[in-house]
Structure formats: C-alpha cells, structure tokens
Amino acid sequence: MGQDDKRRRILDAAVTVFARSGFYTSKVADVAREAGVADGTIYLYFKNKEDLLIQVFMDTMERVLHRQDEALAGCVDPIEQLRRFITVHFEVAGSSPALAEVITVELRQSAKFMRATEMKPFGRYLGIIARIVAEGQEKGVFRRDIQPRFVARALFGMLDELALEWATSEQEQEMTDLRGQAVSVVLGGLLGTQEHSGQR
Amino acid sequence: MGQDDKRRRILDAAVTVFARSGFYTSKVADVAREAGVADGTIYLYFKNKEDLLIQVFMDTMERVLHRQDEALAGCVDPIEQLRRFITVHFEVAGSSPALAEVITVELRQSAKFMRATEMKPFGRYLGIIARIVAEGQEKGVFRRDIQPRFVARALFGMLDELALEWATSEQEQEMTDLRGQAVSVVLGGLLGTQEHSGQR
Numbered sequence: 001m002g003q004d005d006k007r008r009r010i011l012d013a014a015v016t017v018f019a020r021s022g023f024y025t026s027k028v029a030d031v032a033r034e035a036g037v038a039d040g041t042i043y044l045y046f047k048n049k050e051d052l053l054i055q056v057f058m059d060t061m062e063r064v065l066h067r068q069d070e071a072l073a074g075c076v077d078p079i080e081q082l083r084r085f086i087t088v089h090f091e092v093a094g095s096s097p098a099l100a101e102v103i104t105v106e107l108r109q110s111a112k113f114m115r116a117t118e119m120k121p122f123g124r125y126l127g128i129i130a131r132i133v134a135e136g137q138e139k140g141v142f143r144r145d146i147q148p149r150f151v152a153r154a155l156f157g158m159l160d161e162l163a164l165e166w167a168t169s170e171q172e173q174e175m176t177d178l179r180g181q182a183v184s185v186v187l188g189g190l191l192g193t194q195e196h197s198g199q200r
Numbered sequence: 201m202g203q204d205d206k207r208r209r210i211l212d213a214a215v216t217v218f219a220r221s222g223f224y225t226s227k228v229a230d231v232a233r234e235a236g237v238a239d240g241t242i243y244l245y246f247k248n249k250e251d252l253l254i255q256v257f258m259d260t261m262e263r264v265l266h267r268q269d270e271a272l273a274g275c276v277d278p279i280e281q282l283r284r285f286i287t288v289h290f291e292v293a294g295s296s297p298a299l300a301e302v303i304t305v306e307l308r309q310s311a312k313f314m315r316a317t318e319m320k321p322f323g324r325y326l327g328i329i330a331r332i333v334a335e336g337q338e339k340g341v342f343r344r345d346i347q348p349r350f351v352a353r354a355l356f357g358m359l360d361e362l363a364l365e366w367a368t369s370e371q372e373q374e375m376t377d378l379r380g381q382a383v384s385v386v387l388g389g390l391l392g393t394q395e396h397s398g399q400r
Contacts, residue, residue: 150378161354
C-alpha cells in the first residue's frame with residue numbers, strides 16, 4: 001500500500017469515526033482501529049486529532065473546489081452556472097452521508113477555534129457563488145439590489161442545512177428533488193422583482 | 201435572589217462560557233465561577249453539563265416561539281407573516297451574539313446525540329414557517345411547486361448561517377440590512393415564476 005493510499009485510508013476512517021461518535025469524544029486510537037493501522041502510523045501523516053479534522057476539511061474542499069471549477073468551465077450563463085454549482089454541492093454531499101455530517105456538524109463546532117488561514121478554502125467556495133451573482137448582475141440577468149456576498153452566505157447556509165438534513169435523516173427524499181427545489185427557490189429570488197425588498 | 205433568578209443567572213453564565221470555550225472543553229465549574237455560585241448549586245437546578253445546554257436551548261426556543269406567536273397573531277397576509285417571522289428570528293439572534301453562537305454552533309454538534317423528544321421545539325419552529333408557506337399557497341399568493349417543509353428547512357438554514365456569520369464577525373453589517381435582504385430573496389423565491397424550477 002502506497003503512502004497516499006494509507007493517508008487516504010486514515011482520512012476515510014476519521015470521517016467514519018467522527019460521524020459516529022462526534023469529534024470531541026473520538027480518540028486517535030479509534031481512527032487507527034477503524035483504518036486497521038497502528039496508532040503510531042497516524043502520527044506519521046498527521047500531527048494530532050485536530051490536524052485529522054483539518055485535513056479532512058482541506059481534502060474535501062480541494063475536491064469540491066476542483067469539481068466546481070470543472071463544472072463551471074466554459075459556462076457563461078449565470079443561471080446555468082448557479083444550477084451547476086448547486087448540483088455539484090449536492091453531488092459531493094450525497095456521495096457520502098458521513099462526510100457531509102462531519103463537514104456540516106463537526107467542522108462548524110471547530111471552525112471558531114481554527115486559525116483563519118485554515119478556513120481560506122471556505123472563503124474561496126463562497127467567492128465562487130459571489131462571483132456568479134456579481135456577473136449575473138452585470139449582465140442584467142439578476143436583480144441588482146442584493147449583495148453578492150450576502151447571496152453567497154445565504155445560499156451556502158441553505159445548501160448546508162439541506163445537506164445536513166439529508167445526511168442525518170433516513171434519506172427518503174431524493175437528492176435530485178432537493179436540488180430541483182433549491183435551484184428553483186434561489187433563481188426565483190435572484191430573478192424576482194425588487195418591489196418586496198426590505199422594510200415597507 | 202429568588203430561585204428563578206438563580207436559574208436564569210446560571211443559564212446566562214452557561215451561554216457565556218460555552219460561547220467562549222466551546223461546549224466540549226467547558227466544565228460545570230467554569231459555569232459556576234461565571235455565575236458566581238458554588239459548583240454544588242448548579243446541580244440543584246441542572247443534572248449535568250448536557251442538561252445545561254438542553255435547558256439553554258429549551259429556554260431560547262420557548263422565548264422565540266412565544267415571540268413568533270405574538271408577532272404573527274392577527275396577521276393573515278402570508279407575505280407579511282414571513283416578513284415578521286424573519287424579523288423576530290434576527291431580533292432574537294441579534295439580542296445576544298453569544299447566545300446566537302451557542303445555538304448555531306454548539307447545539308448543532310450536540311443535536312445528533314440528543315433524544316428526539318428534546319428537539320421537538322425545533323420541529324415546532326420549522327412548523328411555523330411551513331404553515332405560513334402552505335397557507336400562502338392555498339391563498340394563491342405563493343407558487344405551489346415548492347414543498348412547504350423544504351422551504352422551512354431551507355429558510356432556517358439561511359437564517360441560521362446569517363445569524364452565525366453575524367455573531368462570529370465584527371458585526372459591521374447591520375442586522376436590519378441582513379433582514380431586508382433575506383426577506384427580499386425569500387419572497388422573490390416564493391413569488392417567482394415556475395419556469396426555472398428543477399431540471400431542464
């Protein structure tokens with residue numbers, strides 16, 4: 001087994017263990033047992049339990065950022081871009097309920113204790129949405145009275161909550177169904193008229 | 201100091217401590233010190249640290265459910281109902297950044313370990329949104345191709361994320377500004393046409 005394979009296996013084991021027992025009550029030894037390696041082997045690849053969680057996050061973000069870049073490449077229609085973004089988000093979440101749970105639950109708890117530099121990929125992820133919205137506004141496709149950064153955060157919160165519900169439920173609802181409704185509501189909001197904005 | 205005052209003071213201290221150090225690394229003794237009571241006093245009111253977190257949640261939910269009921273009483277216009285719901289949500293979150301942080305971060309981590317009965321107030325909260333949407337659909341005000349339960353979860357995720365951002369940031373952005381944009385996007389989505397829904 002190559003070094004990369006072993007690192008990968010340990011990361012996958014960490015996801016399983018964190019999702020099952022929660023990050024704080026999990027032990028590095030539990031991850032080692034799940035991965036079928038000696039405790040000491042973990043420390044060849046990772047500094048400690050916190051580092052394991054950070055690397056799970058970094059690894060997932062790298063994958064999802066790469067997939068978003070691929071999905072959006074060559075697409076210039078802002079509506080289609082948003083549709084693709086939401087699709088990829090749900091595909092990644094749907095590929096592993098345990099991973100979705102670790103990212104949406106355990107990471108949120110730990111995020112405030114992480115250094116800002118470690119959260120940078122999250123900022124890049126929000127940046128993709130904000131850029132799509134800003135371009136759509138420039139092209140006159142989306143209404144202009146909503147801040148792109150607001151839409152990015154609001155859309156992320158929505159997708160994150162839906163992924164969490166999906167991951168922790170019996171998954172009776174189809175991911176594609178959730179995706180269709182999410183696309184529909186978000187586009188409705190961005191294409192909508194400005195008459196209902198704010199206070200009245 | 202009456203019994204209710206002391207219980208209240210311990211709950212407020214728990215919010216401060218959990219927001220500062222995180223639920224899992226906090227100790228009951230830290231909460232006692234913050235509240236200015238003996239460790240043993242906490243156990244007159246609460247079973248253990250988990251019970252403290254559950255009671256913070258129950259107490260907050262009771263307050264926010266009561267305020268939502270009051271805000272929505274006598275209001276029959278679904279658009280105005282949604283507007284009021286979002287306003288109250290942000291008012292409660294904005295009244296205490298520490299409380300918003302505990303509810304959005306610490307509780308999410310603990311939710312999967314709580315018994316379903318303890319999460320019931322959350323279901324009631326989602327139920328308020330779902331009912332507003334369903335009534336709006338019956339009245340022909342909101343489009344009918346979106347499930348009320350989906351809107352409830354999506355809207356909650358959005359508000360939760362925005363409250364989290366607000367609570368953990370420098371709070372440079374006005375809560376009222378966030379509120380206006382949230383109302384605008386959500387209503388846009390619910391009032392929007394159906395042509396952009398789902399796959400194409």
